[in-house]
Amino acid sequence: MPQLIWINGKLVPPQQATVSVYDHGVLYGDGVFEGIRAYHGRVFKLRTHLRRLFDSAKAIRLTIPYTIDQLFDATHQTLKANNRADGYIRLCVTRGAGPLGLNPFQCKEPIVFIIADAISLYPKEMYDKGMAVITASTLRNHPAALSPRIKSLNYLNNILAKIEAIDAGVLEAVMLNHLGYVAECTGDNIFTVRSFAGQPALVMPPLHAGVLEGVTMNTVIALAHQQGLKVIHTDLTKYDLYTADEMFLTGTAAEVIPVTKVDGRVIGDGTPGPITRKLIAAFHALLGANAPED
Numbered sequence: 486m487p488q489l490i491w492i493n494g495k496l497v498p499p500q501q502a503t504v505s506v507y508d509h510g511v512l513y514g515d516g517v518f519e520g521i522r523a524y525h526g527r528v529f530k531l532r533t534h535l536r537r538l539f540d541s542a543k544a545i546r547l548t549i550p551y552t553i554d555q556l557f558d559a560t561h562q563t564l565k566a567n568n569r570a571d572g573y574i575r576l577c578v579t580r581g582a583g584p585l586g587l588n589p590f591q592c593k594e595p596i597v598f599i600i601a602d603a604i605s606l607y608p609k610e611m612y613d614k615g616m617a618v619i620t621a622s623t624l625r626n627h628p629a630a631l632s633p634r635i636k637s638l639n640y641l642n643n644i645l646a647k648i649e650a651i652d653a654g655v656l657e658a659v660m661l662n663h664l665g666y667v668a669e670c671t672g673d674n675i676f677t678v679r680s681f682a683g684q685p686a687l688v689m690p691p692l693h694a695g696v697l698e699g700v701t702m703n704t705v706i707a708l709a710h711q712q713g714l715k716v717i718h719t720d721l722t723k724y725d726l727y728t729a730d731e732m733f734l735t736g737t738a739a740e741v742i743p744v745t746k747v748d749g750r751v752i753g754d755g756t757p758g759p760i761t762r763k764l765i766a767a768f769h770a771l772l773g774a775n776a777p778e779d
C-alpha cells in the first residue's frame with residue numbers, strides 16, 4: 486500500500502484520499518487517466534503521458550486545473566513521498582462532484598489524484614516463453630461513439646473483453662473493430678512481424694483501426710526504425726495474426742511481451758522470435774538511470 490496519495494495539491498494517507506459518491510467519475514465514468522512507470526527514479530516518458538492526458542481531457546471538454554509542469558512535479562513529489570524509485574503511477578482526473586444528471590458543466594472542481602504503487606501484470610515466464618491470447622467477441626468501441634484515442638475512466642468495453650480472456654484461461658484478448666479488423670488488446674498495443682522478400686518488417690494496425698496511441702508502442706516504433714526495420718501500418722485481420730512470423734504486445738504495464746498463441750493457434754514456431762527478442766533487449770536498454778522523461 487502506498488503511504489501517501491497526492492490529491493488536488495495535498496499529500497494525504499490513502500484513507501483520506503477520497504472522492505465524493507457524487508463525483509461524475511464514479512457516477513458516469515466521466516474522467517481521464519494515465520498509467521505510467523518509474524525506473525530508477527526516472528519517470529518513463531512522463532511528459533508524453535501528460536500530453537496524452539491533456540489531449541484526452543480536451544477531447545471530453547474537461548479542463549485540468551493544473552499545468553503539465555505542475556503535474557510533472559507532483560508525480561515526482563508523490564514518488565519521493567512514498568520512497569519509490571521503481572513502480573507504477575496512476576494519475577486520474579475525475580469530472581468532480583455535481584448534481585445527479587449527465588451535465589458535466591455543473592461539476593465545478595475536477596479531482597486530480599496520483600497513486601504511486603507497484604504493478605506486475607504478467608508472470609515472468611511469459612516474457613521468456615511467450616503468452617497465449619484469444620480474440621474477443623466484444624468489439625472495440627466504434628471511434629464515432631467513444632474514440633479509443635481517449636484514455637477515459639470508462640473501460641467497460643475493454644473489461645468485457647478481458648473477462649472473455651480470463652474465461653478462456655488466458656490473460657489478454659485481441660479486440661477487433663466494427664469492420665472486423667484488428668484494433669488492439671484490452672490494455673496493450675499489437676505488433677506482428679512478417680518478412681517481405683526475406684526482409685522482416687513490423688506490421689501493425691493504423692490508429693484509425695481504433696487504437697490508443699501507446700507511449701510504449703511509439704517507443705518501440707522508434708527503436709525499430711533505429712534498427713533499420715520497416716514499420717507498416719495496415720488493416721489486419723485474424724488471418725494476418727494466425728499467419729504472422731512473430732507477434733508481440735506493448736504497454737506501460739506489460740512493456741514488450743511476446744505472443745506465441747492466438748485462439749489456440751501457434752504463431753511462428755511457437756517461441757519468441759528474433760525480432761521480438763531484439764526489440765525487448767533494446768527497450769530494456771532504455772530503462773536505466775538515463776530513462777527518458779520527455
Ligand code: PXG
Nearest residue numbers: 520671672673674697699700701736737738
Ligand atoms: N491500449 C489500451 C486500451 C491501453 O489501455 C495501451 C494500449 C498501451 O499504451 P501505453 O501508453 O501504456 O503504452 C493501454 C495502456 C492497467 C494498465 O492497469 C493498462 C495500461 C497501462 C498501464 C496499466 O491494466 N494500458
